[in-house]
Amino acid sequence: MNSLTLESPAKINLCLYVLGKRPDGYHELLTLFQRISLRDRVRFRRTRSGFRLQCRHPLVPCDSRNLIEKAWRLVQSRTGLRGGMEVILDKRIPVAGGLGGGSSNAATTLLAANRLFGLRLSQPDLMEMGRKLGADVPFFLLETSRAIGRGRGDELQPLAGATKLSVLLTLFSSGISTKSVFESLSRPALGPTLTKLNCDIIMISVFLASKDLKGCSTLLRNDLFKAAHRMKPEIGRVLSFLRNSRPASAMSGSGPTVFSLAANRVETEAAASEISRKFGLATWVGSLY
Ligand code: ATP
16 A cells, blocks of 8 residues: 545534643543544655645744654654655645644654555554644544543543534634643632542533533533633634524634534524524534534
8 A cells, every 4th residue: 555545633622621721741631522524634655764744824834943843753763664755735624723633634744654555553642642742643543433531632442432423513713732821721719529520521522412401501611711711812702603503602722713513404403594694703514423
């Protein structure tokens, strides 16, 4: 096999609880990752030597800062692989949107290199390499549609089953840096106990499985919202508007993208048109995946 084209999916965080700061400087998180049908397309081609990445998106660096190149370098150093690779990235996931696009591309690169070069890297090997590339990367190495993330978000508990629900994304014209959101987080207030939060996260999944969106709406908390909202007040305006008629709406990851779930696709498309008309923002309609 000389070339391979893979889809690199986006995720939303159905909820994101910040539990505190860890001695290593990262935050301790409890989150529920969910794949959605929004995907980048990545074409990989084996070459004799060297590495080349092409991407037309103006905000995606095509040099050593790109997570695709970082993943490739990690594979090389880990396996001693001599060959080269050419990659063409068709970027559709909004950049710095809280949808994990770069992390997903990194995971896809690990999977592609493993297959193209017959490296026989095991799932635990890949997960360990994914963790080195970023806290969101391991989720995209799983085949599951939904998983609980603990620790930095990289200690994963896959959840069985997928739910067919429509998703509306409200996209903002510019992204937010994940680092700056975490840096401007105020000290978490004393909140519910860990036992309660663990229970809430399971309940979200149970409500989703039965398409009980009212039930899950009260639990879709994102502790990064306040910090992201300070940087981009428009997030709050969109969210308040959506929640009037669509309670299962929240910000994904470190924002700014806002997601909104519903059972009905036609109604979701109508809500998308309303958001575009009222706020002049781009939207995307798809499904949980
Ligand atoms: P997070 O995983 O932190 O939620 P995000 O989804 O908000 O990330 P990304 O789209 O992954 O954000 O982009 C974050 C930054 O990473 C961008 O500003 C970009 O400069 C850089 N970057 C590096 N590689 C990639 C890539 N393959 N795709 C998109 N951005 C990349």
